[in-house]
Amino acid sequence: MNDQRIQEKLSILADAAKYDVSCSSSGGKRKNEDKGLGNAEGMGICHSYTEDGRCVSLLKILLTNHCIFDCAYCVSRRSNDVKRAAFTVDEVVELTMNFYRRNYIEGLFLSSGIFSSPDYTMERLVRIIRKLRTEHRFNGYIHVKAIPGASEELIQEAGLYADRLSVNIELPSEMALTTLAPEKNYEEILTPMAQIRDGIIQNKEEKALFKKVPPFATAGQSTQLIVGASQENDLQIINLSDSLYKGYGLKRVYYSGYIPITDDARLPQVTHPPLIREHRLYQTDWLMRFYGFQADEILDPAHPFLDLEIDPKLAWALRNRQVFPVDINTADYEMILRIPGVGARSAKRIVAARRFGPLSLDHLHKFGVVLKRAKFFLTCRGQALEKRDYDEQTIRRQILFGSGSVRSALVTQQLDLFAQAS
Amino acid sequence: MAISRFSASSVPVVAAAPAARRVVPALSNVPLDYAYDGTFEGLLTVLFTVYDRKAAPNSIQPTGAVQGGLFVQPVEVETNEAAAARVWKGLLQYMDAEARTRLFHTFLSEQPDRELVIFRYADLAMRAGRDISEHYADDNVRRVQRLAQQMYREKHRMEAFVRFEKTQDGLFHATIEPDFDVLPLIAAHFTKRYADQRWLIYDRRRHYGLYYDLHRTDIVQFDGGAMPQRSTAVSATVLDEREPLYKLLWQAYFDHVNIPERKNMKLHRRHMPLRYWKYLSEKQPREQRFEPIRNKRPVQPGGPALGAGAAVTE
Numbered sequence: 092m093n094d095q096r097i098q099e100k101l102s103i104l105a106d107a108a109k110y111d112v113s114c115s116s117s118g119g120k121r122k123n124e125d126k127g128l129g130n131a132e133g134m135g136i137c138h139s140y141t142e143d144g145r146c147v148s149l150l151k152i153l154l155t156n157h158c159i160f161d162c163a164y165c166v167s168r169r170s171n172d173v174k175r176a177a178f179t180v181d182e183v184v185e186l187t188m189n190f191y192r193r194n195y196i197e198g199l200f201l202s203s204g205i206f207s208s209p210d211y212t213m214e215r216l217v218r219i220i221r222k223l224r225t226e227h228r229f230n231g232y233i234h235v236k237a238i239p240g241a242s243e244e245l246i247q248e249a250g251l252y253a254d255r256l257s258v259n260i261e262l263p264s265e266m267a268l269t270t271l272a273p274e275k276n277y278e279e280i281l282t283p284m285a286q287i288r289d290g291i292i293q294n295k296e297e298k299a300l301f302k303k304v305p306p307f308a309t310a311g312q313s314t315q316l317i318v319g320a321s322q323e324n325d326l327q328i329i330n331l332s333d334s335l336y337k338g339y340g341l342k343r344v345y346y347s348g349y350i351p352i353t354d355d356a357r358l359p360q361v362t363h364p365p366l367i368r369e370h371r372l373y374q375t376d377w378l379m380r381f382y383g384f385q386a387d388e389i390l391d392p393a394h395p396f397l398d399l400e401i402d403p404k405l406a407w408a409l410r411n412r413q414v415f416p417v418d419i420n421t422a423d424y425e426m427i428l429r430i431p432g433v434g435a436r437s438a439k440r441i442v443a444a445r446r447f448g449p450l451s452l453d454h455l456h457k458f459g460v461v462l463k464r465a466k467f468f469l470t471c472r473g474q475a476l477e478k479r480d481y482d483e484q485t486i487r488r489q490i491l492f493g494s495g496s497v498r499s500a501l502v503t504q505q506l507d508l509f510a511q512a513s
Numbered sequence: 514m515a516i517s518r519f520s521a522s523s524v525p526v527v528a529a530a531p532a533a534r535r536v537v538p539a540l541s542n543v544p545l546d547y548a549y550d551g552t553f554e555g556l557l558t559v560l561f562t563v564y565d566r567k568a569a570p571n572s573i574q575p576t577g578a579v580q581g582g583l584f585v586q587p588v589e590v591e592t593n594e595a596a597a598a599r600v601w602k603g604l605l606q607y608m609d610a611e612a613r614t615r616l617f618h619t620f621l622s623e624q625p626d627r628e629l630v631i632f633r634y635a636d637l638a639m640r641a642g643r644d645i646s647e648h649y650a651d652d653n654v655r656r657v658q659r660l661a662q663q664m665y666r667e668k669h670r671m672e673a674f675v676r677f678e679k680t681q682d683g684l685f686h687a688t689i690e691p692d693f694d695v696l697p698l699i700a701a702h703f704t705k706r707y708a709d710q711r712w713l714i715y716d717r718r719r720h721y722g723l724y725y726d727l728h729r730t731d732i733v734q735f736d737g738g739a740m741p742q743r744s745t746a747v748s749a750t751v752l753d754e755r756e757p758l759y760k761l762l763w764q765a766y767f768d769h770v771n772i773p774e775r776k777n778m779k780l781h782r783r784h785m786p787l788r789y790w791k792y793l794s795e796k797q798p799r800e801q802r803f804e805p806i807r808n809k810r811p812v813q814p815g816g817p818a819l820g821a822g823a824a825v826t827e
């Protein structure tokens with residue numbers, strides 16, 4: 092390896108890959124057998140954090156940023172005048188092994204621009220991960236992007252070595268895809284997605300029947316949606332995610348606030364990436380996956396956009412005042428989980444601790460419940476903390492601007508940005 | 514010390530049915546100040562002594578660290594491995610293995626009052642007649658939970674923030690200074706993960722390390738605590754010749770995955786507190802100036818800073 096050249100390649104190909112948001116290395120289950128290198132056990136580790144506060148868990152790179160396609164939202168698109176580079180198979184293998192040995196990373200996240208043809212590109216991706224798994228006995232985490240249009244056999248083989256396979260949908264509607272990524276179509280994206288889904292299901296069934304079955308993408312598949320590059324509303328986006336979770340068995344849908352990277356006339360001219368919107372979409376996604384919310388409880392045709400000022404759980408509670416207040420000493424776990432200001436951990440604690448005796452407000456505070464928020468929605472031994480019956484707007488104002496109001500670092504930062512912009 | 518209240522031989526360890534529990538004696542004698550050798554076994558021996566003497570502790574402190582003025586005459590408890598083992602085993606009659614591990618973690622947390630916290634938790638557990646690990650309304654239970662959580666977080670951090678450097682003889686070496694004594698907790702993780710390379714993780718604050726020799730992991734100490742001052746002080750001459758390159762590549766990677774438009778140092782520091790930066794190679798000064806990849810054209814004048822200056826391509 093030529094030191095200087097490899098550094099330049101790494102810089103270019105890491106830079107080009109960084110807009111793909113999924114970094115999670117969780118859900119991997121790979122043991123280190125026969126004293127090879129590495130393992131992936133459930134919870135992934137963030138080995139570092141970028142200055143924008145994102146987790147650095149994997150060596151996330153493109154094999155190459157040469158691309159024959161011309162997707163408007165992408166830095167690597169054919170018509171963009173950028174520095175191009177391509178790794179060799181061995182360079183990626185060496186980098187992965189050496190970063191891993193130094194405890195820099197949990198594994199590799201490999202994607203690529205489409206060089207020459209989808210199969211040509213996919214074949215190289217497969218060669219890299221095969222080499223890591225078989226020659227180097229590497230058991231760390233591997234996430235590979237399936238190249239849209241690549242052959243079934245190649246995707247199948249990738250599934251043997253990768254912990255996670257994903258295909259990026261990128262745009263939340265077919266119409267947006269046609270305008271912004273003319274060479275792509277939904278079918279080409281959904282076909283490999285279905286194939287991966289079926290591979291995973293088949294693998295699970297075979298595992299139940301036979302002892303020794305080669306693994307297939309055991310950590311499941313994920314995808315990414317770009318938010319703000321096209322006109323879809325939040326309802327459309329959330330419905331799409333919902334159908335991907337339900338119809339394609341996806342493990343994660345990632346939302347990526349569109350960052351202005353080109354002045355292509357097909358794209359909206361925005362000055363700031365829609366970070367709060369992205370954040371609210373993640374919160375909604377979270378509510379659907381872990382809090383038992385249905386998509387249509389959070390958004391409906393009358394309210395197609397998420398409230399940017401308050402989180403979707405609070406927004407839901409304000410629209411559904413009739414189900415509150417909830418008594419924390421008697422209500423079901425599911426209802427307690429729906430109280431704004433009560434997270435999953437505090438809800439679990441409440442349900443566990445009340446078996447030892449009735450809980451007081453003081454306990455709630457100690458369990459980490461955000462009372463500023465929760466006080467409007469709960470009672471404790473039949474007593475309400477907030478005696479007056481406020482209307483929706485007042486509660487909203489109090490939570491947002493009242494003394495000790497709670498705001499995440501992200502929201503504060505974004506509000507600062509708004510203030511500067513206006 | 515012949516009479517044991519924790520006699521594990523007469524009570525089946527697993528049978529935690531209330532009927533099988535011993536009646537815990539009231540601590541009816543005058544409370545005492547206890548001193549011990551600072552080891553976990555020592556502390557378990559103190560617990561044994563407390564119930565043997567029926568004298569609750571006023572204080573439990575390592576010998577030499579005893580505070581409380583001239584008038585405190587602590588009872589020096591000599592560590593007794595057999596008694597300690599009996600107490601350790603006996604605890605399982607009153608709590609599950611996980612809760613018992615939390616007590617060990619509380620000990621490793623090095624809190625000044627850790628001994629009393631452990632005593633109070635154990636005493637409460639023995640008298641409660643049922644599993645108290647979820648009795649969050651109790652301050653002491655919550656404290657143990659919290660300390661265990663903090664320990665877990667520190668363990669997790671060390672699993673993340675260890676940065677190995679390869680030396681000429683193929684040893685992967687790292688120095689750490691964790692908030693708590695977590696080496697015992699991270700040994701299993703590193704042993705499993707780095708099974709095909711020799712490694713050493715040295716806790717500079719506590720002057721000992723873990724060393725894996727391709728077969729097993731041991732605790733190692735160095736004469737006079739003389740270890741290199743910091744990770745980079747494994748002098749450049751003994752480092753593998755490729756080591757500087759990988760450090761450089763890692764720094765380059767770190768710089769280029771950052772998205773400047775999303776910069777948020779507050780969040781950055783919350784995840785990676787300043788005190789850990791010393792041993793993180795990506796937070797060390799760069800030998801070469803960072804040159805952003807200038808792929809992007811500013812969307813409009815006055816837009817967010819998109820890398821430094823105008824795009825190369827224009």
Ligand code: SF4
Nearest residue numbers: 158160162165168204
């Ligand atoms: S195919 Fe992928 S790499 Fe190529 S332009 Fe489209 S999004 Fe970018």
